[in-house]
Amino acid sequence: MEVKLFGQKGVSSMNLTKQDRNQLADGHQMPKLGLGLYKVTDEAVMQKLLAGAYETGYRLFDTAQMYQNEAMIGRALQALPVQRDEFFITTKIAEANQGYDATLRSLEQSLKDLQLDYVDLLLVHWPLHQHFFETWRAFERAKAEGMVRSIGTSNYGQIHLEYLATKANELPVVNQVEVHPYLTQKPLQTFTNEHNIVTQAWAPLGRGGELSDPLVVSLAEKYQKSPAQIVIRWHLQNQTALIPKSSHVERVQANMDVFDFEITNDDMQALDDLNQFKRISQEPELVYERGAQYPHH
Template sequence: MNIRSTTTLNNGVTMPWLGLGVYKAEEGDEVVRAVQEALIAGYRSIDTASFYQNEEGVGRAIAQSDVPRDEIFITTKVWNDDQGYNETLAAFEQSRRKLGVDVIDLYLIHWPVTGKFKDTWRAMEKLYEDGKVRAIGVSNFLVHHLENLLENATVVPAVNQVEYHPWLSQPDLYDFCKGKGIQVEAWSPLTRGRKFDDLQLKEIAERHGKTPAQVLIRWDLQNEVVTIPKSVTKERIQANTEVFDFQLSETEMDVLNECNEGLRFGPHPDEFV
């Protein structure tokens, strides 16, 4: 496995295992530089969202890059206020215009807005059928949200992007997604840095001559979870790619797997919307 390695989604589309997240990257020079540095470092997947308000900068960085558009996997998301059938179709066109692309690679429902996400999904199915997006998926959906969605869906989500790290591994959700052929993707994979001082994590990192962040990314990859660590600094963007030259042992994986305690650093999906 290397930085160009991909997983095959349930519709046959390939998606890089490692990507750059741009949440809280400021629109303009900051996000442009981050995306450009990532592409130079070998990243081929960029994850943004309308809520991040930096789609234009992401699009500008991609347009200015020497990397061909068809080699770059772009993800964006429809925000809660834009959910609903017609609203989602309009939001998608706005995102596509800001990104400056004809086709978006992956379009996600950002959060499961009660009473709206089914209509939102119908709109996304239309976008998919019309060839405007290569794959559609969801974000922050728990098992009961997925079960509800699948009652009427004609397209099974290709991806479920959720908060995922050793202290929130959500095994029931992980197993459900695996069983349905839904690729799990991790946001906040680095715990926003709040667990870097964990003694067991530090011991594993020291054993491999790696940082805690690199161990957490490696843990994701060995669990077959796509991961999108966020950074805007050249050094960290590069460091987050240096995870393909070592492997965690079965014992080390078990130690990290046993850290799960339902600890969230972001909102709970049932309480946020």
């Protein structure tokens, strides 16, 4: 399978469209731009959000067992006039549900809550040393049994992916990691590109905090776009898939209005140079050692 390179200088990306999908190494496809649903826990907001997002063109919705909104998403999807194969659902196995049996049991519950026969993408939410290979063995089985279409990881660094490859029968096809202008993760993205693993950015807007960065604001003025649209377009031109979240339908719509302009190579470089190795969330290595995302768990 062809390995896609990213960040190539001089390659026009003007032909990006909102329907664009990544070809995954397992033969399936995944929309490049999806909607994150972390912290959306109000039923009325969820219904409005999914309906508005679907109408705008979003097809990928990202949740996790940890977000405690799978059942709500299930109900909101039922309310949409769409066929199952028209949308792409990602969920993630929580740390407490890792291990062979627990992964499979909890996946059954997620499917029940989502009212689905399968999810399009199942991710290991965080690497944990205790259940590292057993959890992945359960993922391979879930895929073989049709409970999931594609399997992937989240918050895995290069070393976790290389370790997983020592025993895995199948490699992850997606690695969802924290990526935003202050944490560009170029070396990890180069590694995953070389291994045909698609990088999908979480907190792609830096949780909103990077939208007031002076460079981002000045580029927004220059291109007559919003700061969020500049950052979203930057991800896409770097060939990073992404799942920005908003609880506001107008913002969800605006976040997809990024296909009528192109950031120049110089401005792309300037955005890349904002990197400060600054994480919003946990250091994956600590979670791996601690066995939980938060110290008190």
